[in-house]
Amino acid sequence: MAKPKDNPNYKVIAENRRARYDYAIEDDVECGIILQGSEVKSLRVNSANVAESYAEVKDGELWLVNSYIAPYEAAKTWGHEERRRRKLLASKKELMRMWSDTQRKGMTLVPLVLYFNHKGFVKLKIGIAKGKQNHDKRASDAKRDWGRQKQRLLRHSD
Numbered sequence: 001m002a003k004p005k006d007n008p009n010y011k012v013i014a015e016n017r018r019a020r021y022d023y024a025i026e027d028d029v030e031c032g033i034i035l036q037g038s039e040v041k042s043l044r045v046n047s048a049n050v051a052e053s054y055a056e057v058k059d060g061e062l063w064l065v066n067s068y069i070a071p072y073e074a075a076k077t078w079g080h081e082e083r084r085r086r087k088l089l090a091s092k093k094e095l096m097r098m099w100s101d102t103q104r105k106g107m108t109l110v111p112l113v114l115y116f117n118h119k120g121f122v123k124l125k126i127g128i129a130k131g132k133q134n135h136d137k138r139a140s141d142a143k144r145d146w147g148r149q150k151q152r153l154l155r156h157s158d
Helices: 037-044 092-103 134-157
Strands: 011-015 023-033 054-058 061-065 086-089 107-116 122-131
Touching: 023 092, 023 107, 054 092, 061 092, 092 107, 092 122
Parallel strands: none
Antiparallel strands: 011 107, 023 086, 023 122, 054 061, 054 107, 061 086, 107 122
16 A cells, blocks of 8 residues: 555545454455545545444445445535445455355454545455454553563663
8 A cells, every 4th residue: 555655645534443453354455435426525524434334245245334424514415324335346356255254253344444545546445354352352452562662662772
């Protein structure tokens, strides 16, 4: 993915920061998303949330469920529903892989980041994830805390 410094069009709209804490992400896939015009305008002003949403493969299609895109004020008559199901675009190969992965026990599709790519298109990064239990979360916390402590020690030793 291009960094914001490298590309002026790249812009993160919404990020699910809790996903990496609650789930062990095994793989991630970049998908396109089918949006209405008022939804794109609303995303340009950063009014979206993917934290409570999830993705599912249903009838051979990939859907984003329960994502929130705020209504665009200038599109009063031709607005959009805030929490409608949005179709995601992925290749057939990726779609089949996601479907087979979600059939395994405990696997799910979690939206990670909603962003504008370098061409200005809205993309969604989906993680194929397995839910963590409490002891896994504690281990992740301990590992992260040790990394921070190590950085502090290295900083003070110079």
